[in-house]
Amino acid sequence: MATHVNDDSSSKQNRVRFGAFDFDLRRQELRRQGHLIRLPAAQLRLLNLFLERPGDLITREQISSHLWNDTGTIDVSSGINTSINRLRGNLSDPLNSAEYIETVIGLGYRFVAEVVPVSAPRAESHEAATPPPTTLDMAPPAPAALHEFAETSAAAQRRSFSHRQRLAVGSLLLLVVAGSVALWRRGRSRPSIVALSATRPSPLFHLRPVTSTAPGEAISAVAVSPDGRSVAFSNRAGVSVHTFGGGDILLPSRPFFQVSRISWFPDGTHLLLSGMDTQTHRHQVWGVRLGEGYLRFFADDADLATVSQDGSSVAYTRQNGMELWVAGAGNDGAHQLLADPRGSFPYLIWSSAGDHLLVDHRAASPGSDSYESIDARNGIVLARESHMVFSSGYLLQDGRLYFPLTESANPAAGQTQLMLVHTDPKTGKALDKPQMQQLFSGYGRALSASLDGKRIALALDYATVNVFVADLRRPGPTLENVRELPHKVEESYPHAWTSDSRAVLSESSALGVWAIFKQPLDAAESQLVAKLPTGAAMAQISPDGRWILFLQFAKSNTPPIGFFRVPVTGGVVSQVPVSTQLEDFVCSVSANGSCVVRETIGNTELVYSALDPLTGVGRELARTPWHPIVLGDWGLSPDGSTLSITDHDVVHPSIHLVSLAGRRAEGPSELPLRGHGTLWGSNWAADGRSLFVECRTKDGFELVNLDLGGKAVVLRKSSVTLWGIPSRDGKKLTFPDRTSSNNVWASDTMQ
CATH class of the missing domain: 2.130.10.10 (YVTN repeat-like/Quinoprotein amine dehydrogenase)
Structure with a gap:
């Protein structure tokens, strides 16, 4: 089995460069600007496979046979997904641009970066020397909010601003480098x-916005x-x-x-x-x-x-x-x-x-x-x-x-x-x-x-993603008076409303890492709620309206590492005691509801338990068979009695309604939704009579209102991931959508 671009050990081309990376084929060492990136054996084998065939389609079957000899002992689909995503994470490859590894939906993957052989060093030349680190480096990776699921689901293959799969695309307004290889030249005979x-070496620039223009304005x-x-x-x-x-x-x-x-x-x-x-x-x-x-x-x-x-x-x-x-x-x-x-x-x-x-x-x-x-x-x-x-x-x-x-x-x-x-x-x-x-x-x-x-x-x-708000009119329903909340140029994603329905809670990369902000509808500036060293996201309001709850993430492609609370009125951020590895949580959009945490038991079961802002995880409420999940793809009814669970089934798309412990099931147990592509997530309306469902279609994304009788109404379409969060009074809806800006960007420091 070939594992090198060039197996001839006597060859001078023992190293290759691609994008910002330098790979030593003989030593099997990957470096970025002189810094060694340690890869496990499976990722090294996968990287070698891609470097052998840059630009070629590599099927999942070929990857499987290359990585594992005995596929009977593992979940091959899950293993491929994990290996691909971990390698992407080590390459800082944003899903929205695929600078290195491109997903070919339903077929496999393609290595899209140019691979350049590097000649062996000579005594009189520095050409093969590893470029020194530079102070104008890219920003540290922001936290990811995802739990990868098998790519047989179309939901695992989104390549737009995939916030729920990859919460931070690295503070996109930080404009990540794809081709920052230092260029060294030997002198020629002519003195000039x-x-x-x-x-x-060529400089590596890290850009930040200088201006904040209004929509429609341009820098000339x-x-x-x-x-x-x-x-x-x-x-x-x-x-x-x-x-x-x-x-x-x-x-x-x-x-x-x-x-x-x-x-x-x-x-x-x-x-x-x-x-x-x-x-x-x-x-x-x-x-x-x-x-x-x-x-x-x-x-x-x-x-x-x-x-x-x-x-x-x-x-x-x-x-x-x-x-x-x-x-x-x-x-x-x-x-x-x-x-x-x-x-x-x-x-x-x-x-x-x-x-x-x-x-x-x-x-x-x-x-x-x-x-x-x-x-x-x-x-x-x-x-x-x-x-x-x-x-x-x-x-x-x-x-x-x-x-x-x-x-x-x-x-x-x-x-x-x-x-x-x-x-x-x-x-x-x-x-x-x-x-x-x-x-x-x-x-x-x-x-x-x-x-x-x-x-x-x-x-x-x-182009980036920002928070939008619309009035929710019934019957219909329809969205009216759609407006974008004020922002600069950073990505922002909404996840909750305050109890008075006058402000939206979202996370934004405005501070370099993901942080929680509150954006009042009648104010021009957002207010910082909480910031953690490695990033905070997925804010929810406790049903009693006293606490803002959120998750902490350490890096891309990993589950959350902490669960925190901060008073709605402001104050000290405190950690909520959680002894197990939580995956996700949701809270009802009603004072009569509750909060529920979701945990994964291997690849066998999903466990749902009560969640208290002060004491942490409580009694178990329900269990369901394991299925592929994505952060934020489930909802909790306003009264806290029923879960809406999206199974990401591409053949029979539907929402499963699961009654929690001690609650009597009423109405249907399953809501099919055909003709709108793959279902990615659902949130309950404030009156508990319908769901706002996020759908992935062949043309992009749709936000669909699905009532408990099965009636579906398309509320909005977009090229980016699109979910809806209703206000507690049921009169408004917030959602993410694409927005464009034209600004001056400049390198933030000088070499």
Whole structure:
């Protein structure tokens, strides 16, 4: 059985790189940025199998035969699921983007990251050295809220923002890296190329949001100051300068002037603003000095102005981008450098010496776009690279050119690759092909950096999940007056209402780990309720309305490690005594109800017991045969008498109603729900007469109201997981759904 990409021990290719990882095939050691990640034997065998066949579909049967010889002693389906999910966890592979392991529903898996062989080290080269750790690392993994179930259930294969399977996708607004391998280059014979940072690795940037725009607003331009201490950006309000560690100042503006590019002068005291007057449709460039209350006119019929690194020259375009011009810092000596009557120059970058320009040249003929280096004195083309374009970017003094490459303009599906190409600092000639250095979620634009390249910023169209609220109208029922609760850009998921039905309890990644927040419907800001070092989630209100109960998680793909309470009025967080390994809990949405905890007994039974906020687990209430479960996939009736249990049966989807100990069963024991895909979970309506059922369809997700007579009404559809939590007064419903934002993101610290 082959377990290595290359079994020839004499081969120089004993190591491979994929994404942010380095794998030693001979030693069977996986490292990330120099840090050893210890994998058990089963995960090592699985990783070797994927690395042998990158990009190929690997069936579950092939995985089974590769991992185990004797399948009669284990649950193969469960074992494969566990191995896949644990390997994904060690690779920090978010389910919503599948940067490494992609699930092919019903068939198997595919390793989607590029696998690059690494040559053995030579005495004169550092190429094979393990990249050193960097301070600009990704955020620590947030807690997961899941109990994996067999992937024969479609519920185990969701690839949207799968909150209930993987509660934290790593604080998504933390934009996890997929291609952060350090790029090392050996010097070549020509002196100008030896200067290309032969031993300098590419940086690893950890981005955080700088702005918090309202829905529908957009960032049109971004520029980091030369010293990296500030970033200027433009939106509907005008141009603002944000100082890292400080606040924002709004610069003076012209009415109806829409800014398309911002460029700093090297002293960091004034900027050039390029854009268009939306009334006259004239392109203009204006200057502004920080601290002054007015703009200075620079040039008419001009756009995309950029200042040279020494501040002596300005390059810009004219005639709708068809002409390339160069002038002095005061627009003195302006002259045309180059023209293409049928094409355009949509982006310009000065070389560090100021003697040539790197130009994105879009030609009229399809497929003729190119990267060009233009002599800034006479317009001679010094170098050209076909089919290499950049809509924005920055150039470092050693010739490294970084630019964003986007896969899709749709922020929900798009990803942005941070690309690197080495150029000759003297001529601008591209010395190699562009290589991806890092992967950001979302659609990135307007990339810029400080002069030393240690701080970057860009505008990022980014889709996330937030809390929505709607009025619940009957008969029907229907959802009316749907609105999104205020948020920044972090993921947020609702799980309960306060007793007065005036606020929603949710967890959010706003603090870097998952924490519990309360969001009043009439307030603009959410209030922190509880935060634990490793993360808190799945908040519920006790039936008496006195306590907020929640779970603690240590890391991805593990059960909860603690059960906690905090007074509704605020105060000290206390741990609820639980002696057994709990899986999940629910509380009724009524003062007359109760709380119930669920435990798993091997793969044989599910045990349901009473739960008290002060004393912990009480007497046993019911047992059911074991079946695949997901955190939060069951509900408790308002009076605490009946459980609604989702079995995730893809053939006969239904909700099982289980009467608890000492309660007399009334009504049906099973509620079938056909035609809505696989059932993922259910919550009771406040009046106890219906259920809000989460369904996974072939097109996405549906939230269905299912009454006890079997009548089903679709309330909402979404591309992300969708469940409904009713308020205690029965008048409102809260649910998660996708939301999009366009903001400035910047690296949070400088190298």
